[in-house]
Amino acid sequence: MEILIGFVSGFAGGLGIGGGGILLMYLTAFAGTEQLSAQGINLIFFLPTAAVALFAHIKNGFVKWKTALFSMIFGIPGVFLGYFIASGIDKTLLKAVFALFLLAIGVRELFSGRTKE
Numbered sequence: 001m002e003i004l005i006g007f008v009s010g011f012a013g014g015l016g017i018g019g020g021g022i023l024l025m026y027l028t029a030f031a032g033t034e035q036l037s038a039q040g041i042n043l044i045f046f047l048p049t050a051a052v053a054l055f056a057h058i059k060n061g062f063v064k065w066k067t068a069l070f071s072m073i074f075g076i077p078g079v080f081l082g083y084f085i086a087s088g089i090d091k092t093l094l095k096a097v098f099a100l101f102l103l104a105i106g107v108r109e110l111f112s113g114r115t116k117e
Contacts, residue, residue, distance in 0.1 A: 002031075006045075013049040020046055021102060028095070035094050036086065 005026045013019025020042045027038035057063050086094060 009045065010049050013046070014053055016053065019049065024098075025102075035091055035098065039086070 005023065009019035009023040011019065012022055023045055024038050024042050027033040027041060028035055033041070089097070
């Protein structure tokens with residue numbers, strides 16, 4: 001089962017539709033992994049899949065370098081802030097906040113009304 005979930009997560013991540021969400025849901029809901037451990041596994045999983053996707057996007061000219069640099073400059077401090085906040089929150093509350101976050105993102109995507117460019 002882990003091989004199938006890894007493949008599906010990698011495939012979804014390559015398409016840019018959030019393979020990490022699939023992996024996190026599997027690890028926490030079905031594999032019994034603690035939330036923070038699942039997030040660490042997801043980050044390790046994300047690095048090679050992101051590298052492959054980034055290579056393909058650079059090759060096809062889809063990377064807006066100014067936007068990417070701006071995101072990195074502010075994203076890196078955000079990572080540290082998120083880590084310190086998450087490590088200080090009760091695990092049950094962290095699970096609830098994460099579930100609400102995923103639900104909100106899903107609802108937004110369902111009703112956003114965006115069309116393909």
